[in-house]
Amino acid sequence: MKDRLSDTMESVKSTLSPLAPLVKRRWFKGLVMAFILFGAFWGLPAIARAADPTGTDTFNANPNSAVNMAWTLITGFLVWFMQLGFAFLGAGLIRSKNQTNYWTKSFMDFCIASLGFWAFGFALMFGGSKLFPGLDDGNAWIGFSGFFLSGGAYDVSTIMMWFFQMVFAATATTIVAGAVAERMKISAYLAYAFIIGALIYPLYGKWIWGGGWLGSLSIAGAAGARDFAGSSVVHMVGGLAALIGAAMVGPRIGRFNKDGTPNNIKGHNLPFVVIGTFILFFGWFGFNPGSTLAATDLRISVIAVNTFLAGVTGAVVALYWVFAKTGKMDIIMGCNGSLVGLVAVTAPAAYIAPWAAVLIGAIAVPFMFATNHVVERVLKVDDAVGAVPVHLGGGMWGMLAVGIFADGTYLGVKGLIAGEIGQLILQLVAIGTVFVWVGVTAFLTFWAIRKSIGLRASREEELQGLDIPEHGIEAYPADSSITLGGSTPVVPKALPVTR
């Protein structure tokens, strides 16, 4: 027994040993120090400065806050679940030799982006908005309160808001994974994930949603660009970052011929593609209706139905469009059609009637095809899963659609059909803003990563697939055989780990 105990102590000691080299590294020390400093200023005195951390006062002031809180959290859970949808969709569209790599990116990116959004992003985005307690400091361009959810931000409403916004930031982040799949290094991708969550996403978000200049810009009677649930904030930002990332990392080996004509690289699992689309569709029921942050706003039923109708119409139009052209029922196009319909209806979902949602979903399909054509044939960029046509193309159309189809019943937003032109102009300004801001910052981000840790796996790794070189784990071992070395990552040095 005593032997076993000393064995155990030895084990624990050796378990902790990897920390030793880590804490010796300078960058690591710096990072930890920065976090501690932030913690000291914002984290530790949190309790004393907390606004309403139990919610008793909030509930007493407004008993309806209970149903609104439940609604916002549950729809937020659904939005988060879209992460799994993106993972399935992209994984199905790429080859089996890069599955471990892709699933790692899909799981870890929201982990890392959300920590960036917790530490910095949320404060940059909503500081100064005064929407909830602890968000007092900031201006029309940038916020600076709410870091680490501490101090006055330790409040049930502020924290609810953080959760709902965080799942949106995570969605924007993961859109990029598919476009750069099969050749971007995992470490490079995870570094990007932190920066988009901490910086790129939050600042555009600030301008239109966080009390910033874009949301209050007034033109021809229209009071601010409007993006109800994120056609621009989430999908254009993610889609444009995807385009830039894919362009900078370069096309996969074999994707383009010498004369610039493209080849098609088949995915490994068609069911995954449809499963992913199903889960994304499911999550969209949280994405759009949840964006009221309130169930007392009964418009949520209209929003849910508009979302649904645009999605199914997109699918039907895309499927039969390709069928008319090729005679084949291409379900990959059907899935992409439903997704681009959903992306497009995201900005206008609350401002329109159901018949307009059907139109918006239908028109989104040629937007997707045209964007795809530009990306693949004009720009000659390798977007491995078609993320850019769906998210950037659909997102642009969605922003425009607000300026066209908003019928004036909800919050006074009026498009062309309600006789107003101002909103459409504001929407164009918002589109331009995304292109400038994300164009510049995403370029700088990927450029800096290329210069430091490098963007792209080696040619050998790419040909072999990234799973073994980067992760040491085969996704589908032909034979689930037994290898030497146990599952503990901290095995005694004498034993080779062959996994």
Added chain:
Amino acid sequence: MKDRLSDTMESVKSTLSPLAPLVKRRWFKGLVMAFILFGAFWGLPAIARAADPTGTDTFNANPNSAVNMAWTLITGFLVWFMQLGFAFLGAGLIRSKNQTNYWTKSFMDFCIASLGFWAFGFALMFGGSKLFPGLDDGNAWIGFSGFFLSGGAYDVSTIMMWFFQMVFAATATTIVAGAVAERMKISAYLAYAFIIGALIYPLYGKWIWGGGWLGSLSIAGAAGARDFAGSSVVHMVGGLAALIGAAMVGPRIGRFNKDGTPNNIKGHNLPFVVIGTFILFFGWFGFNPGSTLAATDLRISVIAVNTFLAGVTGAVVALYWVFAKTGKMDIIMGCNGSLVGLVAVTAPAAYIAPWAAVLIGAIAVPFMFATNHVVERVLKVDDAVGAVPVHLGGGMWGMLAVGIFADGTYLGVKGLIAGEIGQLILQLVAIGTVFVWVGVTAFLTFWAIRKSIGLRASREEELQGLDIPEHGIEAYPADSSITLGGSTPVVPKALPVTR
């Protein structure tokens, strides 16, 4: 740059080109014209005639509408998610060579059925019910208001109702996919999907749920046939359409021997079967408890638990039943047992106590086995995934169970155990009505499709699997190789698309 721009313009033009042959086709023109006419009458003046499109009045009249709206939408989302469950379940039970075809059917059927339900079905089903604004016109047999959700139906409550009813119509639709799998043409199946969503499902639904004759028929003191959440409306309708579709398309090659004895055609993926069942079970928590359309009706907890208990009891009884017979733990039977228990408890879920749910789930299992025997050995119909025993067999038993186990605590519905016989008679009338209505209309539907576009793939296509001939996409490419031609479906004519 200028070159690139003109290239882009060219691309966009060529992208839109497939529309050209399409708009030349007569049937297509007719379809579009019909939609436009409908739109002109019902769609465009919607805003002026809208009842309460933002919900402000509805909320002020009854603040509880917020929690009821949230409840109905969220449970509706869960019901919709069952589509993925059906897809997994059926895909697991069939062969790998028909996966693309099956997933296409599973995804596109709800898209198409729901558009049919939006345009026509909902108005036929609830017009005249006066349950919500904009549903004024109709009689005990058919409704005629609410088309395209326009006019007075542009109202938060009516649109909420549409959403919840639509996901039920979509469920009935997709039940058929499994029974006719591996040989029905995709175009035939999608045509059927439109008709069941627009016509077959809504009219029976009208009679029992939409203020029709069956729901108000009075016999021996019982006031109307009762189907709480759709054992007949969804499951018997879908199950009977599945039986008729499977009979008319004929058995798969090799399913029956010359002497009429059946063979078993193994599925390709057992985990898919269990995953599908898990997801269906999850969705049932929306299906039954959500059917109150109100969380203020606290009976929802009893409904949820009754649903759960019937499902688990069905699984346990079916698993050990087969184990007693064969000595093997057949999880496919366990899954089917849970599903038939869930189907059976759907009609009585609200009217019974938990102990009765356990009994109903247990008794559903022999109903399933007996129905399976009749379908496979007596009728010699090839139901590829066992949809008929679960949905038609379980649905019949569920309708009867209302007349037996309703204990009188909820809405005054009383079965045999509460000393009343009238309800049981009404339930038999409802069962007979389904057989007559769906028997006739489903037969006519499949007959008309057979005469026009044809029901069944050719022998060569069936032997090869439908994936390549109908879709051009292999589900699991052995080698995810690179082929000529990019992903855009509108490639220049000189380039062969080899996907």
Added chain:
Amino acid sequence: MKDRLSDTMESVKSTLSPLAPLVKRRWFKGLVMAFILFGAFWGLPAIARAADPTGTDTFNANPNSAVNMAWTLITGFLVWFMQLGFAFLGAGLIRSKNQTNYWTKSFMDFCIASLGFWAFGFALMFGGSKLFPGLDDGNAWIGFSGFFLSGGAYDVSTIMMWFFQMVFAATATTIVAGAVAERMKISAYLAYAFIIGALIYPLYGKWIWGGGWLGSLSIAGAAGARDFAGSSVVHMVGGLAALIGAAMVGPRIGRFNKDGTPNNIKGHNLPFVVIGTFILFFGWFGFNPGSTLAATDLRISVIAVNTFLAGVTGAVVALYWVFAKTGKMDIIMGCNGSLVGLVAVTAPAAYIAPWAAVLIGAIAVPFMFATNHVVERVLKVDDAVGAVPVHLGGGMWGMLAVGIFADGTYLGVKGLIAGEIGQLILQLVAIGTVFVWVGVTAFLTFWAIRKSIGLRASREEELQGLDIPEHGIEAYPADSSITLGGSTPVVPKALPVTR
């Protein structure tokens, strides 16, 4: 037609025939008799003694009960969905030859455990707590009212409580499946599932959650051990039962070398592992925030965010920890890291601020590694999927974390950082209680099963994989071929069933 009818009758008769041998068996008769007796006493007079089976009185007394009911049910649905997460996770980590077996265990265990919890467990756990109607009889050690949810327990609040508690019991149950995978007999495993759901889980639960001695034990000013959502009740109980089960069934062939050093047996499907983790993470949003049983307690947003932050921090720390050691991004460790963070934050989730959740998630990782080391290298137990490090290791740390990080804002629970030591001592008492109670009862359970039906499959079955010997179903048939014999399990004796 008449022939067909008599055929049908014959079929139905033969369908029911397996019951004949079953009802002849003594143990089966005894079981049925016991259930009937229970039913007679508690089940049948249920209606007369029911408290509030429709909820009208409950709602009128407190209209907020609607939103609380909806919240509790929906979060309960999410918790139940974790069953699918556990199934995916474990299935991915084991070999393809045992897939049917594993999915069968994963699906049937919650069915059987929940029936045990319905009949006995709930009454033992909450009888005497007087928390809801029909739970009057019991003491600080054991309850005895509420059996079969009958009598006074036929009440909307009591039944809601049953549902939420049942999904927790089912979670504890299924944790064991992974640890004993690939060699425990299915019948042995299902017998264990009944006992943990009916007896082992409920009694510890009674002591800390059901008004028992542990929840009211007072030390140094702290009033009772606290486990907000089940780090001990669910995860330590399940994790310790897993350890004992895995130790008693013995290691898989080839898992350890003669010198006691371990080998790694690779799983068959990496995507399954990540999918399972995603679904578990999703379910945790129900697990912890739902444990308030009330949306009017707005603390739910803080609980959701704490849960999330601990999960993502665990993932990031584990991933980079292993990366620092091996240079590989091991996503299996990333997934386990997120799970151990989630397990750990389960007990303290409501009592802490977000910054503490980040710390708790980070510190959970070395707890996991150390526990793994002890299990694999010191105890030399074969835990096939690493369930013990995650659930037992993480659960212990979670219980301790309450005593350290509780900041006193919620329900007065104060840990070291709020200047109190008493809570930490109580948490240690709770940990010790789990070890004694589960240690003894799980040992006795597995011992009794070993003596009666046997714990372990034969060497031949294990080498071949359990799928064919125990289930007769191959998970992934290489060729989905046609075999003689239809799908009905009750085929005429002349026809061989070859599935």
